[in-house]
Amino acid sequence: MPAVSAYLVRVLPDIKSLTREELEVQFKKWQEPGFRVTQLLDWLYARRASSWDAMSNLPKSLREKLRAGFSLQTLALVKQQGAPETTQKFLWRLADGALIESVLIPANPALYGEASDRHTLCISTQVGCAYGCKFCASGLEGWKRNLEVQEIIEQVLAVERWSESSSSSSSSSNSPETTTARTKTRMIDNVVVMGMGEPLANYEHLLKALKILNAPWGGGIGARKMTISTSGLAPQIRKLAVEPMQIRLAISLHGATDEVRNRIMPVNKKYPLLDLIAACEDYQKLKGRMITLEYILIAGINDSLAQTRPLAMLARRLYAKVNLIPYNAVEGLPWVRPADEVCERFLAALEKLEVIATLRREKGGDIDAACGQLRLKTERELAAKT
Ligand code: SAH
Ligand code: SF4
DSSP: OHHHHHHHHHHSOBGGGSOHHHHHHHHHHTTOOTHHHHHHHIIIIISOOOSGGGOTTSOHHHHHHHHHHOBOOOOEEEEEESOTTSOEEEEEEOTTSOEEEEEEEEOOHHHHSSOOSOEEEEOOOEEEOSSOOTTOSTTTTOEEEEOOHHHHHHHHHHHHHHHHHHOTTOOGGGSTTTOOGGGOOOSEEEEEEOSSSOGGGGHHHHHHHHHHHHSTTTTOOOGGGEEEEESOOHHHHHHHHTSSSOOEEEEEOOOSSHHHHHHHOTHHHHSOHHHHHHHHHHHHHHHOOOOEEEEEEOTTTTOSGGGHHHHHHHHHHHTOEEEEEEOOOOTTOOOOOOOHHHHHHHHHHHHHTTOOEEEOOSOOGGGTOSTTHHHHHHHHHHHHHO
8 A cells, every 4th residue: 555655655656746837738638617726726725635535626527636636745744842932853754754843933022012923934945955064964964855846835734724724713614615725814924945955956847836926826925025034045946036036045054265165065066155245246136135144143153252353354245144052052962052152242243343143042952952853853763673
């Protein structure tokens, strides 16, 4: 049985990897009327259907054609940590058994002025990561594969499905029969591509997934509410700059000189700061959008005040803001976060140099919030049992 389903997964394209236009071509071939595509899209993206049989207003004959031609993959929840109102982490199993993570972050009342039912979702793009940054759990056991388009999209739908089914106040308005699909609002209105993997190394799948998540017939999430974080793949940053979607860009800088970056991020040997910053400048000019420079503070590695001046120079050159993030310790790695005073001093020095900077002060360590940690821990636990 597992061998059969693995075979099906491999040979059938997944329905959520297709755009509306591609579905229209398929439905025309099947001589199905155009409005059926609209109905199908409602089932997929508004009602988040997880089976063909749930699509009750599609004729049985059409459902059979869909079943024979496409897979309808959903993510299987392995573990969930955290409670509503806090950061919640999800560990998913993919069709081939691989594990990935997504992190749900509620809208911050301090930022938005009032409690909100809107959320940010941090999504993964690869199983593992090939880039091997020295401090990161995602790269520790190497790269396994790129995520498929539907696996990227499904993270949003699966979290919403989970939230709906686990919400105690779920009422009849949640049942497919009583809901007109487009009246459903998205719980997730912000997507940050900062989970496991290097997003720009899975460029084509990621961009297609974001297009579908953005489309009015798909996820309906604004492109300006999507952020891609990259460790610094200069050629792909240039490619992204000419995409029509106005996606935000965050650069994992973590060092303001080649000397520091080379020590912790092997990607810097391929694309040193000069190349990276030139690509960011192109992006900034073409898009006219503010770039974010992420800077994890790691004790004794990049937290010296000597880094603040070159960092301020880069930030000013790119009209970028700087996000300082105290390092989250990873089991088995020697790195530690600096004392709070050191982080505050670093922030104050940047502000004095007239850089727009923020320092993340909340603690995510208690739920293994750092990228790739929950998966690593679970895989190690599973390996210990076998
Ligand atoms: N590969 C991309 C996106 C995923 S990593 C990138 O590197 O940008 C998302 C962010 O989490 C990156 O800024 C990464 O450097 C950071 N990160 C990784 N491990 C961390 C840890 N242990 N503590 C804090 N941030 C971490
Ligand atoms: Fe990969 Fe990003 Fe982790 Fe570096 S920080 S190993 S690029 S996921």
